[in-house]
Amino acid sequence: MVFASRRDALTGLAATGLAAVIPRSPAMAGEKLASVVINGMPATPSVVMARLIETGALARFADKAQLKVWRTPDQMRAGVVSGEMAVFGTPSYSCANMRNRGVPVRLMNIVTWGLLYLMSRDEAVQKIEDIAGKTVLMAFRNDAPDLIFRMTLRKLGMNPDTDVKLQYVGTPTEAVQLLLAGRASLAVISEPAATAAQIRGAAAGVTVRRTADLTAVYGRLTGRPPRIAQAGLGMREDFLQANPELVRAIHQGCIESARWVLDNPAEAGKLGAATLDLAAPVVERSIPHFRLDVVAAADAKPDLQHYFTALMEMSPDILGGRLPDDAFYWGPAA
Structure with missing residues (x-):
């Protein structure tokens, strides 16, 4: 990748040298x-x-x-x-x-x-290992959510490029919308969008589960605290x-x-x-x-x-x- x-x-x-420099602050003179x-x-x-x-x-x-x-x-x-x-x-x-x-x-x-969670509408996915072969929504390609998810899958012995299909979207809000609309069953979502998915889902009669806490999973796999x-x-x-x-x-x-x-x-x-x-x-x-x-x-x-x-x-x-x-x-x- x-x-x-x-x-x-x-x-x-x-x-x-093209970055603009902030003017020197008046605070320097008290x-x-x-x-x-x-x-x-x-x-x-x-x-x-x-x-x-x-x-x-x-x-x-x-x-x-x-x-x-x-x-x-x-x-x-x-x-x-x-x-x-x-x-x-x-x-x-x-x-x-x-x-x-x-x-x-x-x-x-x-x-x-740590504020990333695997959110799921798929009853067959009870733990993160169950996502093999499935499509997962992800916001912010090549940024922290994507990188932490990939890092965690590697620790599980999975290849994030071949063992799952990552479908990238622009923002966590877009991921929530697609998940609730039934256009996806799995998404990695940060807070507070993860909580919004559950609350909005409940109001619409859709069960959205917090299937995996990526921070806790990574800690378990590395023998470190969930941080x-x-x-x-x-x-x-x-x-x-x-x-x-x-x-x-x-x-x-x-x-x-x-x-x-x-x-x-x-x-x-x-x-x-x-x-x-x-x-x-x-x-x-x-x-x-x-x-x-x-x-x-x-x-x-x-x-x-x-x-x-x-x-x-x-x-x-x-x-x-x-x-x-x-x-x-x-x-x-x-």
């Missing part, structure tokens, strides 16, 4: 920024960012704090390379790939430790250098906001509904399924390197040919 994609073209711009934008991912972890903005924890650093949610990984990568996105939700491997290809980024933290350092926040280097205290505040705010989300799922569901354009009960019920635990990248480094090494065993190009350097892993003491 060839893993080269639009990410290579996008990140290649940085090496040629002044507040006019605004700070966190560009969240289209998944349940963005509820943490929404809570961070709601608390006003960044008010002493910026007059205005905003959360915007990107739609696709390609949109996120393009925004980071151009300089438009300075703080961004990202699959951890994608941030590492960008750095290895010359984009000046670092990983701030990990927020979710994959899947996604968190990244940042551009120029933003970090201009605003080190703001970065620390964002990270600490994520820790505190994550506690609130876990302790207040109903309120978090309402907060996340507008952010993710989903019904509040969907967001609320998805919260237990995305392994929320905010850990600084420096502290998560052993888990990240294990995950990155497993990805590189499939293809070194996934990480841009090597593990990222030590400076990639930000920590609050840095």
Whole structure:
């Protein structure tokens, strides 16, 4: 399988000096920024960012704090390379790939430790091994969901290119629509779309089962805890250098906001509904399924390197040919 994609073209711009540079921040002179934008991912972890903005924890650093949610990984990568996105939700491997290809980024933290599930309408599929010879819907080709699914199948001794038929779609929402319409019986779906599939299915009289937790399956096969350092926040280097205290505040705010989300799922569901354009009960019920635990990248480094090494065993190009350097892993003491 060839893993080269639009990410290579996008990140290649940085090496040629075409990436726009964020203007030097007024915070360097002790002044507040006019605004700070966190560009969240289209998944349940963005509820943490929404809570961070709601608390006003960044008010002493910026007059205005905003959360915007990107739609696709390609949109996120393009925004980071151009300089438009300075703080961004990202699959951890994608941030590492960008750095290895010359984009000046670092990983701030990990927020979710696994949120992918095999959802099924097929009664014959009771465990992941039962999917041999079947068609599976998958969003975001060559990105984290696809890579983690392939990584897991390889550990099972299956060839993801020949033992199953992967049918790629644009987004998790599209996968849910096709699954509920009966045009597919199996799909790998991230949260909160996985929970949405179950809730919407129940309303339509369709049973959608959470057949396999890919994170738990991978942990079982590797003898590790059910945790994959899947996604968190990244940042551009120029933003970090201009605003080190703001970065620390964002990270600490994520820790505190994550506690609130876990302790207040109903309120978090309402907060996340507008952010993710989903019904509040969907967001609320998805919260237990995305392994929320905010850990600084420096502290998560052993888990990240294990995950990155497993990805590189499939293809070194996934990480841009090597593990990222030590400076990639930000920590609050840095």
